[in-house]
Amino acid sequence: MKEKIEIIYEDENVIAVSKASGIYTIARHDQDKTKTVLYILSKQIGKKLIPIHILDVGASGVLVFAKNANAYEYIRSQFENKTVVRKYIALLSGFVQEDESKINKPILISGDDVSIDVTGKEAITKFKVLERFKSYTLVEALPVTSMKCQLRAHFWSIGNPLAIDAEFGVNEPILLSLLKRKYKHKKGQQERPLISRLTLHLESLTLKVPNISWEKIFISSLPKDFEITLNKLEKYGR
DSSP, rough: OOOEEEEEEEOOEEEEEEEEEEEESSOOOOOOOGGGGGHHHHHHHOOOOOOOOOEEEEEEEEEEEEEHHHHHHHHHHHTTTTTOEEEEEEEEESSOSSOOOOOOOOOOEETTEEETTTTHHHHHEEEEEEOSSSSSEEEEEEEESSSSTTHHHHHTTOOOOOOOOOTSSOOBBBOHHHHHHOOOOOOOOOOSSSBBSEEEEEEEEEETTTSSOOOEEEOOOHHHHHHHHHHHHHHHHO
């Protein structure tokens, strides 16, 4: 976990950062709050912050926090009115046939449990295929609604869960030895995974911030583990 959070944008009302995988946005239940983005960032800039949205601990990408109640209400209303544009990059298991599609399946949330259920709330995800590999598919996902674990549940529901997802798929890391023929292990050394976390990254977030008339686009570059995995898939995974 990084000691400092990477800041993408900051003004008197909001701050946008690039979250690394492996760190919680906010504390859950009895977790140590000092090991969250909210706590570390608040200490880093010396100001109390209000979380507007949350990324799963295993995911990476753009996070936006408000510095005051007015900014929180201003941006949160955009999420509720479905005007925020979120572009995720997701590596899925298997081969996705459609070049573009929309998943419209209600999601039921009961405590920590998330499931596809007709009694749940509306959940809509649009996506398009960016690249296909032998055993994986890279997609751009644009969630219309903002439900907990929405992308993870939706992709699982069509038979293409995230390539690595302990709750909605498999939790096995992606190894070069699984992709590269005649891969040779180094004696005495254990193979390091190309990637071993949730294969989901919030690449960009487009919304309006207080006192600025135009929309802001916050961008978080793909982390190194994700980039390396895609490079190896392009070379050996077809």
